[in-house]
Amino acid sequence: DAKTTQPPSMDCAEGRAANLPCNHSTISGNEYVYWYRQIHSQGPQYIIHGLKNNETNEMASLIITEDRKSSTLILPHATLRDTAVYYCIVRVALRAGGTSYGKLTFGQGTILTVHP
Amino acid sequence: EPEVTQTPSHQVTQMGQEVILRCVPISNHLYFYWYRQILGQKVEFLVSFYNNEISEKSEIFDDQFSVERPDGSNFTLKIRSTKLEDSAMYFCATQARLLSKADTQYFGPGTRLTVL
16 A cells, blocks of 8 residues: 655644645555544544545545645544544555455554644 | 444453453444554554455464454454553454445444553
8 A cells, every 4th residue: 555644743723624634645546545533542433535536525525636646634614522643544446346445554644633 | 323342442461361352343344354553653454354254464463363253243353362562452443345435444442452
C-alpha cells in the first residue's frame, strides 16, 4: 500500500471547518483513500473513503486532487467531540469489482484539537 | 446501527497464561480482522480471516497466536502463552462482502490486555 504523510497536529476553533491534509504521492490507480479517526483509546471509527471523485457523507467531505496525489478531509463544523487522531490510509482494491478487503495500515495520523 | 462488540473490555493475566479475546461481528459480515495498539503507538495489523481461514498475517502474529470462528458467530483471538509485551489494546474489525463501494472495516471498542 502506498505511504501517506500527514501533519502531526492541527488546531481548529469550534464551529469552524477543519481541513486535514494528506499526501499520498505514490498512490496507484487501484488504491482507495480512507479516513478513520480514533478518540482516546477507542476503536478507530470510519469516516469516509473515495477513489478519485470527491465524496460527502453525514460526517465529512473528502476532496481528492485530480492527480490523486493528495487529499483533504473536511469537517464542515467542528465540535469539541471531533478532537481525535485522524488517519489517512491508502488501501488497495483486491478484487475486480473494486472491493477492498485487505488490511488497513495505520500511520501516526494527525492529532486534531478543537478549541472552544 | 449495528456494531462490533468485544469481550472482555479489560483482561488482566499473568505472564505465561493463555487468553482468549472474543468478538461478535456485525451480522452478515464475512471478513474479520484483529489489530492491536500498544500504549502510545500505532494501530498494528495482526491477522485477517475469511472463509474459515487466515487470509493474511503480520510478523507479529507468530505461533503463539491463533484465530477461529468456533460457532459461526463469535470470532476469537487466542494467545497461548502471554508475554509482557503482549500488553495492548486489541481491536476486532469486520467487513461485509459486497461488490460495491460499501467495503468498509468497522472496529469494535477493543479489549485492553494487561500482562503482569
